[in-house]
Amino acid sequence: MNFSILILVSYISKMSRKPCCVGEGLKKGAWTTEEDKKLISYIHEHGEGGWRDIPQKAGLKRCGKSCRLRWTNYLKPEIKRGEFSSEEEQIIIMLHASRGNKWSVIARHLPRRTDNEIKNYWNTHLKKRLIEQGTDPVTHKPLASNTNPTVPENLHSLDASSSDKQYSRSSSMPTMSCPPSSGFNTVFENTSKDGTPVHEDDSLSRKKRFKKSSSTSRLLNKVAAKATSMKEALSASMEGSLNANTSFSNSFSEQIRNEEDSSNASLINTLAEFDPFLQTTLYPEHEVNTTSDLGIDQDYFSHFLENFGRDDDHNEEHYMNHNYGHDLLMSDVSQEVSSTSVDDQDNTIEGWSNYLLDHADFIHDMDYDSL
């Protein structure tokens, strides 16, 4: 008997690591306001680091790891919380396509967002929307069985047998006509089930969570509603010298330098080259299969993936052998195209993502009505 226990203990000690947070009377679960105050107060006074000693010094019955997580994921003052912008969503999706579930890497490109928040947002929002779009959230390629993403076949396999009932729920939502590139969020945006406007309240209610994406939807609606007239304006203003399929190789920064001289139309074209979200609205012929709120065009996105590769560890050669095709990814950050390191790749993406974020306001404020 004792011998068996010895073997068992030996086996366990070899197979599993001792939990870092074992101790009598250590508290678990949700943090109280009082605990938060203690932790904030201590870190303000002594700074971060030395997490192991913090609980004792701060008078907390928590393990150091728990304190660190609470601080880095929630209490840190610079953390941005709440609604993700459409630009942030795009960055997450594109980075996830190239990096996979490297949440910390993705978080580096989204200032003030934590990896945990991004991970949660992906799992609860973006992943589902990609599936709804007919895109495999793992491979970021079209789902094989899906021939008509507008009514994704895969949804049928995600019905009652799935724990995720959001689809069946949303299918019961009132539908209304919307521009092709506006997403499923548009369906329920700003509207309660009886059709009356939903007003935001202060609580983190489910209503509010749905409304989190409403800015995306509003922008999508705004852009999509103008897509047709924009295209017409393009054709007219460029007198055929510039059409909707024109490829712009100018860098984004160059475009901005010439911003004052550029028409909104050419700028939007350039934006579209960067931005699948805009591209689908500019090139409606590309969006026949697009229903996602994200508005990401499959062909465009596949192109992105081809140029970017998915796996850092196995795409060094792939990365090196491609010129990335996209000047947009390179020019803005003055990176060597031949660079092969993950760090350089990070920098490249960072330049692009920073640009997207930096000019989000500009994109949002663009005067579509003038077109």
Next chain:
DNA sequence: AACAGTCTCAACCGCCTCGAG
């Protein structure tokens, strides 16, 4: 009003990485 089902996200778990000694 009550209940069951569903969704969200803060927090936890356990493994990994890396630097110090």
Next chain:
DNA sequence: TCTCGAGGCGGTTGAGACTGT
């Protein structure tokens, strides 16, 4: 070179909030 521990990371869980019936 090896060991150890702090911190980092991605996956998972479960409490609480919300919706539908």
